[in-house]
Amino acid sequence: MSRPERFTNTARIGPVEVGDHRDRHGRTATVAACTAPRCGWSNDYASRSAAELAARTHTCTA
Numbered sequence: 001m002s003r004p005e006r007f008t009n010t011a012r013i014g015p016v017e018v019g020d021h022r023d024r025h026g027r028t029a030t031v032a033a034c035t036a037p038r039c040g041w042s043n044d045y046a047s048r049s050a051a052e053l054a055a056r057t058h059t060c061t062a
Contacts, residue, residue, distance in 0.1 A: 007031070009048075015039070016055035020048070036060045 007019035015036040023029040023044070030051040033042035039060045045051040 011052075013052065013055040014058075015060065016058050018048070018051045018055050032058075034058060034060060 005021055007021050010017060010019035012018075016032055016034050018030060018032045020028055020030050030045045030048050031042060032045065032051040032055045034040070041058060041060070043051075043054065045054065
């Protein structure tokens with residue numbers, strides 16, 4: 001059974017939420033995920049600045 005994700009240092013940029021978590025190798029990774037209905041966009045990033053840039057430039061296509 002997998003353990004639940006624990007997100008820290010979360011921020012909201014428009015409809016996108018950015019947060020840090022530990023990946024399966026124990027390294028800190030940053031995820032950006034859109035919370036708009038029917039969008040479904042999300043991605044992992046190695047740095048916080050890359051995730052925030054993606055959040056600022058994301059446009060929902062749904």
